[in-house]
Amino acid sequence: MEVRSPFNYHVFLEMSRVLIVEDEKHLADGLRYNLEAEGYNVEAVADAESALPLLMDQQKTYDAVVLDVMLPGMNGFTLATQLRASGQFVPILMLTARGSADDVLKGFEAGADDYLAKPFDLSVLLARINALLRRREWFQQHITGEKRTGTAAAPGPDIFQFDGKTIDFKALELHSGPQTVHLTVMEADLLRYLIKHDGKIVSRSAILNDVWGLREDTDTRAIDNFIVRLRKYLEDEPSRPRHLLTVRGVGYRFVSKAKK
Helix, strand or coil: CCCCCCCCCCHHHCCCEEEEECCCHHHHHHHHHHHHHCCCEEEEECCHHHHHHHHHCCCCCCCEEEEECCCCCCCHHHHHHHHHHCCCCCCEEEEECCCCHHHHHHHHHHCCCEEEECCCCHHHHHHHHHHHHHHHHHHHHHHHHHHHHCCCCCCECCEEEECCEEEECCCCEEEECCEEEECCHHHHHHHHHHHHCCCCEEEHHHHHHHCCCCCCCCCCHHHHHHHHHHHHHHCCCCCCCCCEEEECCCEEEECCCCCC
């Protein structure tokens, strides 16, 4: 693996804790060396069974996880799913061996925030981790600000309100009355795209290309699964949607001002 000389990130990223879950020792060692050279505090384990208790330990706090998909025993998809189901929303950068579109979408469905296909360029991996940590810092600043002022976030570029619901894209949260739903990055990106095209039909191929940067010939069933999940968050009756509509044979349409 390429060895890079250190360079300075913003102060808030210094000494961020990163957990590497990778069974190929030479790759894990290389990642650890280079991340530590950039100022990160790094731990590495070789399997998901070792990673799970570390990530669930309330005494330990990780700022990001670099997670390989193909692991001995429990795979990366299962680990990500278990973490999200338990309420652990640490940012996850998933490493895939092939980078196939189906694997990428499966990773996003499991709760991954980003992915890289092996082999990858180290500078790209560092940039992706940097982006995940920056997003986490934004989230923490947002929560701290709310606690300090005692008020909800005001409408703005990252706040969208409709039908008694508030979507905070920066915090990756959807608020509906007393209920708060944590969104994955991919759920938020899809929802933002649909809202941007409020009232307009968007095709499945447009979603694949514009939101996730995937080929048009990718299996679109993963999109349908995302839509089903978003309806559970957005709709009072998910089986009879008023806001997130299916346009048969074409795609979907989001309608913020739905008829009663």
